[in-house]
Amino acid sequence: MKIRRRTLVAAAVAALLLGGPAAAQEVKGEEHVLPNGMKLLLVYRPDEPSVAAGWVARVGSVNERVGMTGISHLFEHMMFKGTTTLGSKDPKRDLEIIAEQEKLRDEMRAEESKMRAALRRGEVDDITKPESRTPRYKELDAKFDLLVKEQRDLLVKNEFDRIYTKNGASGMNAGTTNDLTLYFITVPKNKLELWFWMESDRLRDPVFREFYAERDVVYEERRLGVESTPTGRLDEAFDSIFWHSTPYTWPVIGYASDVANITKAQADDYFATYYAPNNLTAVLVGDFDKAEALKLASEYFGRIPRGKVAPPEVITLPAKWQYDLRFEGEADTNPTAEIRWHTVPFQHKDSYALSVLAELLNGRTGRLYKSMVLPADAVATEARASHNGMGAPAKYAGSFNVAAEAKEGKTPADVARTALAEIERLKAEPVPAEELQKVKNNIAAGSFRRLTSNFFILLQLLFNEGSGEWKEMNEGPKKLDAVTAADVQRVARTYLVKDNQATAFVTRKAGSAPADDDAALAGVPEQIRPMIKQSLQRLAAETDAAKLKDGIAKMEAQAGQVPPDVKKGIELLVAKARERLAELETAGKK
Template sequence: MKKHFYTLLILCLSISAIPLHAQQVPVVETNLSNGMRVLMLPRKDEPMISGGWVAHVGSANERPGITGIAHLFEHMMFKGTPTIGTTDYERDLKIIAEQERVRELMRDEEKEMRAMYRRGEIDDVQKPENFTPRYRELEKQFAELIKEQREVLVKNEFDKIYTANGGSGMNAFTSSDMTAYFITVPANKLELWMWMEAERLLRPVFREFYAERDVVFEERRMRTESTPLGKFAESFESIFWESHPYQWPVIGWPSDIPAITKAQADEFYATFYAPQNITLILVGDFDPQQAIQYAEAYFGRIPRGKKDAPDVVTLEVKQIAEKRMYAEAEANPQVDIMWHTVPFGHKDSYTLRVLAQILSTRTGRLYKGLVLGPQIATSTWSHPDHRKWAGLFNIGGEAKESFTPQEVEEAIYEEMEKLKSEEVPPEELQKVKNNFAASEYRKLSSNMSILMQLVFYDGLGNWREINEAGAKIQAVTAADVKRVAKEYFTKENRAVAVYTRKKGASEKEPAPTKTSETTSN
């Protein structure tokens, strides 16, 4: 019996040492006549199709004065078309034109209020009590126009049409590098999906363009201003990035959101929502040949943009000294550290993903070294963030009662020094690689899961990573891990945020959203 046990043990160890590679995803790639890329993956598992498209534009493509415009478009793309979202399109257009006229007059008053702010006559241009009399009058006129427009609006008609036809999970997101829209529909509704999505690209109507700012501000309030660390995290990010557009939040600066004009929006849309800047993605039960015919018939109608979207040309300057931020917050004491690393697709990004996995999860070094061992932290986290144009690596931990964030910080550095001075043991490295391989396999379990991977990879610049990243991760060596630890995790390359409890704050504040369970992507 013991002999059989050891035979089985040796067999298991041998299997675990074999590099695991996820199966290849047979994506079909083609281009429409107007330059729009199409990615297709037929799967006959169920009679459903997950469809989406990604516009290669995010907050990094903005500039000061119009920050938040990419995210605003995520909202506007659900407002409909000449035939969806209204009961009277002609009246709708007249109201929109009148809204723009009044808004132009309001912008003149906003300019005057900014001048008053610079002279010290008012303390905040967004406080209602500081509005000029003329602005208040125009605001009432605009409110009446909004009320009039709502008489002809059909709210959420886009979603209602999809839901009535068996669609589910309609959603969208905006990041620093991309904006994506997606839904799952029955296989026999593919043509409906093609028409709906093509229509909102070909003939969008930006209803409630100005009124939607209130929705965006509420989103900002909930996600940033009303959370214990939201505003601090936003400030920390702007400190971390010196020259790169990543320094402003995806949702935009509060003063920019209401200042964006319809003319600026039209220019932004023409540049970044042109077909040659969009990738159409289908995963599910469909015939590729028929899908291409539909795509050309509907999406092919959209004229190619007059000019290609420009690259982000401002690179992050090399950091020359450590940056530190100290803040009192209504949260548990903790430390958050970020290092500058590399963008998506860089040869070192795969090693950094492996390094993050070595540190994170309940079996990782940070949890063992800070939570289980000396018990100075209640939670830890570690993850890389390889964006399209630049990257960072984030490590942090929440201090246990009677310990300080500074002690947690020093313990983190001790763990990093071990990675710099000693190679990771083969069995530890192989375990991490096996976890990556298993995770890749699990991500192929559903149409939507595969779709989101293709959206993510294509949005960052190379959809083929869905097939190529696995092998690159399996090729990472212990020497690679040691090398990147020494190269990127230096004092002068990092920014540190130290959070202490605000005086008078409750001892039972909710923990941060990051936990020791966080794994690398």
């Protein structure tokens, strides 16, 4: 089942931010702040002889600008490239090579600028093609490769990973969202000092070596997650339109041409601003001695100086929108509809009622499933709703969304109509007490289920802290439990309204429909089969409805005058032409 989705990391956020209830067990965290402004949160949980450890930087794609979109995420990759101490056999020469590489890159950037100009004049059609490179660029590229080779011979390849791995650490990874960047790992309980050593070293003294190869890796990640997926580019476009006027309008992974052009100098500046200790919170969950952890924190993280400038505030506020925006696209996918509304950010007082509202709609006993999927004349195969989830972001602005896949024979417009009727019902009638209680019971149980693993507790704390503050993990559930039926009705009436709304319809791309032609052709006499098959393929790719209508009329006129054998073939063509016409009309329907 594929419903429109964002990048993995962003999608996971919703689940992590949706907390549990009042009766719920709280996370007993002990908070400390080092003199340099770095926050430290300790959660003791001795079940397993290990510690889940991580830290979050309060920076994400929302802090970027056009021209260098994707830098937060690329930067996350660079944090694994080592330090002066780790990663190179000859750190001095390594740094010299990096400086020489940058000089060459400056020259290559000048060539890239020429290539862009050539593109704008129409002299080349695609500057990502190897054939579009200028002769000078190729020359410089060859020189650059020599430096890369020299550097590679000095590398202690991925030493940062190797040291952790050979010490029994596991699950080292990191993630970037619109709002935050987080880093995490699990270490054996006797190796906590190693974690402090490694993390403080890369925060204090990172070396961004192999920068340009890693940039290519990120471009491949973009192809993997966006460009080569059936709906990746459409999702990105809809997000961009929905979040226009805010720094959420560009994707976390960055625009393709920006990712290819981020410079190491930009990365250096970015690090100095956003990775200062006063912009970070570290979290430990597991089996460790608190006094020992505090002592290590002060010894290791205490070495890092406070940042010289405070990270700049995000200023732009979402524009008042006052229209019902429509978005349509085609892709290799089953038809889907998504309706999205502008709402409120993380920790806003109305965000709790909106979360409860989403849960009333969700699940197999939720209102969407009952009205859209279960009835005999259902419009959808699957449907779901979320607040600050699949429509993301959360920290500076919010969204509520409903998304569903159309059932065979139904259109995205049918899906949207039914979903909106459910929303209207929520505005008109207060939710019955038992239904509201069901949602709260599930939130309560969820608040226990979220506490079954050190690693999962760590992630939730990092996400909450990066989006606002970790204490929300304990406070949020109480606020969710206090939501009333009147609150739900009020937020539905306030936010889920037409002039706050955007609707996306995605239909199957012409010609990519499952072609059950072989079975259908079985009834056609063998001698005309190849001809009919060819015509079927042309039909499937036809995008002009008028032409199809004309063709159908002509074929129907002929059908009475041809031999019975040929007639079967024409009937099949007419039927398929009608199907194609219906597809086109569905796609065109507002």
